[in-house]
Amino acid sequence: MKTQLKLVAAGLASAVLAMSHVTAATPSETALPTITQELLAPPLLPAPITRKTPAKVVVNLTVEEVEREIAPGSRYTFWTFGGTVPGKMIRVREGDTVELHLLNLPDNKLPHNIDLHAVTGPGGGAAQTLIAPGNEATFTFKALNPGLYVYHCATAPVGMHVANGMYGMILVEPKEGMTPVDREYYVMQGDFYTNGAYRAPGLQGFDMQKAIDEKPTYVVFNGADGALTGANALTAKANEKVRMYFGVGGPNITSSFHVIGAIFDRVYTEGGNHYQENVQTTMVPAGGSTIVEFTPRVPGNLTLVDHSLTRAFNKGAIGLMAVSGPDRPEIYSKGIKKPLAGAVAAAPAAAKPAAAAKPAPVVADRAQQLRGKAVYDSNCSACHQPDGKGVAGVFPPLANSDFFQQRPYEMAHIVLNGRNGEIVVNGEHYNGVMPPQDLSDDDIAAVINYVGVELNKGTPAVTPAQVRDMRKSRQP
Amino acid sequence: MNGRAAIRSALLTLAVLAGDGMAGDADYRAIAGGTLRSVLPADGVASPAIVAPYLLRTRLVTNAEFSAFVQHTPEWRRGQVPALLAAPSYLSGWSGATDFKPLAADAPVVHVGWFAAQAYCASEGGRLPRWYEWEFAAAADDHRADARDDPAWLAHILGWYADAGKQPPHSVATGQANYYGIHDLHGLVWEWVEDYSGLFVNADSRASGDQKLLDYCGGAALSLADRRNYAVLMRLALLSAMDARQDGANLGFRCVREPAPHEQGPRP
Numbered sequence: 001m002k003t004q005l006k007l008v009a010a011g012l013a014s015a016v017l018a019m020s021h022v023t024a025a026t027p028s029e030t031a032l033p034t035i036t037q038e039l040l041a042p043p044l045l046p047a048p049i050t051r052k053t054p055a056k057v058v059v060n061l062t063v064e065e066v067e068r069e070i071a072p073g074s075r076y077t078f079w080t081f082g083g084t085v086p087g088k089m090i091r092v093r094e095g096d097t098v099e100l101h102l103l104n105l106p107d108n109k110l111p112h113n114i115d116l117h118a119v120t121g122p123g124g125g126a127a128q129t130l131i132a133p134g135n136e137a138t139f140t141f142k143a144l145n146p147g148l149y150v151y152h153c154a155t156a157p158v159g160m161h162v163a164n165g166m167y168g169m170i171l172v173e174p175k176e177g178m179t180p181v182d183r184e185y186y187v188m189q190g191d192f193y194t195n196g197a198y199r200a201p202g203l204q205g206f207d208m209q210k211a212i213d214e215k216p217t218y219v220v221f222n223g224a225d226g227a228l229t230g231a232n233a234l235t236a237k238a239n240e241k242v243r244m245y246f247g248v249g250g251p252n253i254t255s256s257f258h259v260i261g262a263i264f265d266r267v268y269t270e271g272g273n274h275y276q277e278n279v280q281t282t283m284v285p286a287g288g289s290t291i292v293e294f295t296p297r298v299p300g301n302l303t304l305v306d307h308s309l310t311r312a313f314n315k316g317a318i319g320l321m322a323v324s325g326p327d328r329p330e331i332y333s334k335g336i337k338k339p340l341a342g343a344v345a346a347a348p349a350a351a352k353p354a355a356a357a358k359p360a361p362v363v364a365d366r367a368q369q370l371r372g373k374a375v376y377d378s379n380c381s382a383c384h385q386p387d388g389k390g391v392a393g394v395f396p397p398l399a400n401s402d403f404f405q406q407r408p409y410e411m412a413h414i415v416l417n418g419r420n421g422e423i424v425v426n427g428e429h430y431n432g433v434m435p436p437q438d439l440s441d442d443d444i445a446a447v448i449n450y451v452g453v454e455l456n457k458g459t460p461a462v463t464p465a466q467v468r469d470m471r472k473s474r475q476p
Numbered sequence: 477m478n479g480r481a482a483i484r485s486a487l488l489t490l491a492v493l494a495g496d497g498m499a500g501d502a503d504y505r506a507i508a509g510g511t512l513r514s515v516l517p518a519d520g521v522a523s524p525a526i527v528a529p530y531l532l533r534t535r536l537v538t539n540a541e542f543s544a545f546v547q548h549t550p551e552w553r554r555g556q557v558p559a560l561l562a563a564p565s566y567l568s569g570w571s572g573a574t575d576f577k578p579l580a581a582d583a584p585v586v587h588v589g590w591f592a593a594q595a596y597c598a599s600e601g602g603r604l605p606r607w608y609e610w611e612f613a614a615a616a617d618d619h620r621a622d623a624r625d626d627p628a629w630l631a632h633i634l635g636w637y638a639d640a641g642k643q644p645p646h647s648v649a650t651g652q653a654n655y656y657g658i659h660d661l662h663g664l665v666w667e668w669v670e671d672y673s674g675l676f677v678n679a680d681s682r683a684s685g686d687q688k689l690l691d692y693c694g695g696a697a698l699s700l701a702d703r704r705n706y707a708v709l710m711r712l713a714l715l716s717a718m719d720a721r722q723d724g725a726n727l728g729f730r731c732v733r734e735p736a737p738h739e740q741g742p743r744p
Contacts, residue, residue, distance in 0.1 A: 065640045065641075066640065067640050077637070077638055077639070077640045106565065106725055107641075107642050107725060108640075108641075109637070109639075109640060109641035109725075109726050110637070110710065110713075110714065111713050111714045111716070111717035113717075130713075130716065130717045131717055132714060132717040132718050132722060132724055132727075133724050133725060133726070134563075134565055134722070134723075134724060134725070135717075135722065155713045155717075156709050156710070156712065156713045157703070157706045157709050157710065157713075160637075160706055160710075195631075203638065204638070205634070205635050205637075205638035206634065206637065206638065207631070208630065208631060208634055208704070208706050209627060209631070212704070
């Protein structure tokens with residue numbers, strides 16, 4: 001009974017406060033021009049600041065709980081700032097006053113808040129912004145320190161909120177401004193913990209045990225496996241100066257951030273004031289950031305990875321930047337490859353037995369073709385591309401592939417066991433790693449026959465029984 | 477005890493008179509209580525909570541039941557309730573002041589604030605459960621009084637959060653009741669508790685400096701025990717974000733009654 005009275009009193013008090021809450025701005029505040037923050041979906045971010053004086057920046061950030069693909073065919077319920085992972089970037093100037101409005105949509109399920117690492121003060125705004133669905137919180141702070149800062153939800157259990165995608169970054173530009181560049185991008189790495197295995201189909205739940213054990217199912221850039229590949233690849237022209245604002249949301253896994261084929265001219269280590277020059281790989285902590293600058297010089301694909309490499313090859317931590325421009329052989333040559341003198345005689349002999357063992361004609365029905373397409377779309381298309389054309393220099397083509405047409409049986413072997421090292425397809429040299437695929441005998445046969453028939457105008461070549469025998473003969 | 481029982485039965489009589497026996501339909505089960513290893517230690521450190529015997533409503537309060545309540549108590553109708561006691565979103569899924577359609581009659585009522593929930597429970601001769609009472613009953617699965625050491629069960633109740641909750645909650649009591657005969661403590665809606673705003677108090681406020689630590693990531697880890705039970709911790713986070721007049725699309729309630737001496741219930 002006492003509690004109830006207290007609560008009624010509290011309710012009255014807060015209502016009175018709410019009614020008497022008139023916006024009485026202080027003189028210094030009224031002097032500031034008010035700017036509403038433009039919010040863009042990553043990898044884009046607001047334009048550089050040209051102002052030379054402080055302003056009041058109003059940020060309207062909406063918490064949205066959304067179900068979408070974490071990988072092709074695999075769905076997940078993300079909790080987001082602004083509907084994207086990472087959340088929309090906030091860009092202000094040192095000395096600005098930031099008025100943050102956090103809106104928790106009425107059809108959300110959970111309470112959320114925001115802790116911005118750019119805030120000087122306990123909790124970074126977390127206490128002021130804790131709100132249930134259907135409410136809005138307002139919190140004002142002064143951006144005292146320049147730098148690139150992570151923001152994230154801090155509602156208990158915080159690890160789960162962050163693991164579901166609730167992080168983004170706020171850039172506080174120094175008063176003197178930043179040197180101009182030709183392109184800017186915004187990328188964040190995060191680790192995800194799903195009940196099912198990597199790329200398991202259907203709606204996946206959050207796996208608390210995997211999270212506590214820090215054993216992610218996915219480690220990805222910008223919230224999904226493939227968020228920065230294929231049609232979503234970043235782009236640049238040769239000789240353009242590129243600046244990337246890179247952060248790690250976590251919740252747990254740090255990043256050995258590296259761009260294959262580029263050297264960072266400058267790395268503003270940990271998102272701070274000072275830069276190191278000529279860096280290959282930079283360590284980014286969970287809840288931390290870095291600003292990297294580099295200048296691509298030749299055309300082709302640069303590959304963003306977490307150089308803790310099984311994350312890149314088995315958990316999705318891979319992105320692409322397609323660079324266009326003229327060839328520059330004086331910087332980067334095509335290369336010449338030829339077999340060693342002793343190996344020339346041996347090669348045809350090794351190829352012969354496969355050709356001699358003439359397999360019986362294999363029949364693939366319509367159902368197998370459909371299954372093959374599904375397996376292809378969810379397991380192969382992210383790297384080899386939906387049309388099977390691959391990515392020049394990185395992922396070999398599967399469509400109209402001489403290698404595939406000549407050696408479908410070996411292709412099944414590669415799908416089953418993975419492959420490491422140089423391979424020549426249609427005269428192009430590739431040197432990468434393909435991880436073994438966790439697929440059934442039926443699925444491997446189906447996908448090989450799908451690629452053979454649909455992408456190479458061939459005939460079905462492999463049966464599930466052959467894949468089974470292949471699996472049996474594997475080294476333990 | 478006698479005095480309280482008398483008041484209770486008087487309230488109950490009033491409610492029955494006013495409500496055509498609607499209160500009498502609700503099923504309550506006796507739970508004996510005992511010591512509870514709570515996610516909120518009683519002393520803010522490690523002490524178990526002591527839960528006195530109580531009668532817990534087996535089902536969440538439904539749209540039909542709440543509709544009957546507002547028919548007989550017009551002051552709790554949408555449009556008549558003072559703004560001080562209910563948010564503009566009060567009963568916002570209903571088509572009319574007493575008409576819950578298009579929502580299902582047997583779905584839990586949502587968009588109800590703490591004051592309205594407490595008033596409803598009073599009409600059934602009860603009150604909202606206290607946090608420890610709710611947590612005590614919610615520790616059970618269908619055959620164990622305390623299933624919280626079973627990782628598979630913890631993962632199961634956490635599964636509710638994989639659903640983004642964009643649809644109105646489904647009917648109550650569609651699944652199996654738990655060990656105590658109570659339905660839907662997990663997996664359907666959030667639930668109000670009577671002492672929601674008195675939670676999260678650290679016994680030594682001078683040492684910790686702040687009373688309401690749950691808002692912070694690190695602070696929460698300091699004041700919470702049993703940090704593996706994410707499904708229950710999230711309920712605390714939700715409740716700590718609420719004001720009494722606010723409501724939510726996934727927030728419902730059930731009630732408790734104080735037991736008469738012969739209704740002590742089985743101990744776990």
